[in-house]
Amino acid sequence: MLEVRNLTRIYRMGSVQVAALNNVSFTVPEGYVVCVTGRSGSGKSTMLRQLGLLDYPTSGQIYFNGQEVTRLSGSARARLRLAYLGYVFQEFALLYELTALENVFLPGMMLGKRGVDYKKRAKELLEVVGLGTRCNHRPRELSGGEQQRVAIARALINQPRILFADEPCANLDTVSSQVVMETIVRLNRELNLTVVFVSHEPSDVKYATAHLELSDGRLVFNSLDREV
C-alpha cells in the first residue's frame, strides 16, 4: 500500500543543515492503522508531510501501490492528494468562511466524480463522525474536537485509500481526543481505510495495529517489520 525507502528531509538554515528525517524506510500494508510516536522534534510531522505530499523530501522514495510519487509535479501531487489521500492537520485547518458541510464537500466538488452526490456524501460523513446536526455551523461555532472531526470527514470525502493524521488530538481535551481516535479506528474498520497517524502520546499506540517510533529523525522502532 505505502512504501517508504531511505526518506530524508534536510532543512537548510543558512550554513547549518538539520536532518529532520534521516534515511527512514518502512512499508505499510493496506488496512493498517499505524501510530508514529516520538519526542517533540523527532521528525514525526516532517515525515507525515512528506507522505501526505505536502512537501518534497531531500532524498528517498515514496510509493503508493507500487508507483513512485516522490517527484511528481505540483499539479499531479494536488490530484493525488485530492483523489487518493486524506490529510488531517494538527490545527484542524478548516476554511473559516465555509460551514462544516461546505468544508467537507469542497474536495468532492473539486474532484467532481461522475454520479457521486458529494453533498449527500458529506452529510453522511458528518453523521458518521457524529456531527449530523452541526452541518450548517461555521468552524468558529464548533468546539476543537468537533472541528477536528469535520477535518476527518473532509479528509474522507473522496474515499481516499490512505488517511494521514498529524497529531489529531494535540489541541483537544481528553474526552474529545478519545472521540476523535475512536472515530478514526471505526472508519478503519468500516471502510478498510489505511491510517497513519502521529501522536506524542505513547498511550495512543493502543488504537493502532502497528507502531513506528522516531528519534532525531531516525526510525528507532518499527513493529511493521515483524508483521510484514
Add this chain to the structure above:
Amino acid sequence: MNSLKVAVFLSMRSIVRSNLGVTFLTIAMLVLANLNLNFVSGLMDGIIDSANEKLIATYSSDIVIEPAGKNYFIRNARDLVKQIEAVDGVVAATYRNSLGAELSFNDYRVNTVVRAIIPEQDKRVFNIADAVYEGSYLDDRDTDQIFLGIQLAGADRSDLELFSSSLRSVHAGDKITVSYANGVIKKYTVKGVFYTEFIQTDIQAFVTERELRSVYPLANDQASVIYVKTRPDISMDSIIQSISRLRSGLQFKTWEDTAGLVSSMTESFAIIQSILMIVNMLIAGITVFIVTYIDLTQKRRQIGIERAIGITSSAISMSYLLRAVFYAVIAIISAYFLYQYGVIPLEARYPFHFPFGDVVLSMGRTQLIRSALIIAGVSAIAALLPVWQTLRIRILDAIWG
C-alpha cells in the same frame, strides 16, 4: 469545469461571508478611484466642450466661408446666404462685413474692427444677443448705434482680462467716437454692451449692415465672411461640398480651423487630461492594490489549506479573480450612479467658473468605459498578484508562515 465550479462557489461564499468592513472598504476605495477617474476626465472634457461650444456659438459658427484668392468680398451675399440656408443640414447662415476703426471715449482709444451684421439674421447663427450685459441688442433698422463687447467697453469692470486696453468706463447710452479706416469719423450711441465670457468675441464691435452702408457704401450686398450653423447629425464635409457647388471662389473653414487660441488651449487641456488620467490610474491602481493585497495576505493560510486539500491553483486564482471582478462591478455601477445623479447635478448647481464661462461636467460613454476597464483591470491584477505569490510558495509555508 470543476475548477470553475469550485471557483464560483468559493468566491460567492467569500463575498457573502467575508468581513463586512473590509468588503465595504474595498468597494468604497474602488468607487472613489472610479469617481476620481470620471471626475477629472469629465471636468477636462467639460472644459474643452465648453470652450468649443462658446467658440461656435459666439465667434466662428460651424462653418466659416471667406472669399478665395485675391477677392476681398463675397458678392451678392444675400442671395448666397438664402441658397446656403436651403442646403440640407444647414440650420441658418448669416453674413458680415467689416471695416477697421479706432474707437475713442474720453482719453482712451482702442483699435478694432467694426463688424456689420443683420441683427435678426445674425441671431439665428450666434447667441451674442443672449449675452447682453447692459442696454439692448441691435435692431435691423438701427443707425448711429453700436453694440460693444465688454472687453472693448471696459464698463468699469477692472477685473476684466483686457480692461487696461479697453475704453475703461463705457456703458450703454454713452457716446463714443469711431474713426473708420476709410476716413469717416462718426459718433455712436452705445446701444448695448455684451459679455459672452469668450474673450475673442468680447473684443468685437457691431453695427447694423444698414449703418455700415451709410459710412461705407461699397459694402452693399457684399460680405467679408459668411457664417453657417449646421445640424450636428450631418457631416460638415458633405455640407461644405454642397455649398461649394453653389458658387466658385469661396474658401471654407470649419470651427476647428478658426479656433486659434482655443485650439491650443484645448490641446493643452487634452494633454493635461492624459497626464492626470495616467496619474489617477496609478493612484487608483496602487490604492486598490494595497487594500486588496492586505486583505489577501491575511488569506494566505486559507489559500494554503485550499491547496493542501487538493483545490487546484487555477480554481483558487479564479475564485479571487471572480471576487475582485464582482467588487469592481459593484464599484463601477455605484460610481456611475453617484457621478450621474450626485456629482453632475451638484456641479451643475454650483458650476466651476472658467474665463470662457461655466463648465459642466461631461459624461462620455468612451470615458465611462475607459474608467470602468481601468478599475476592473487594476482590481484583477491587485487580486491575482498576491494569490500567485502565495501559490508559488510551499504549501506548509502558506499555512504556517
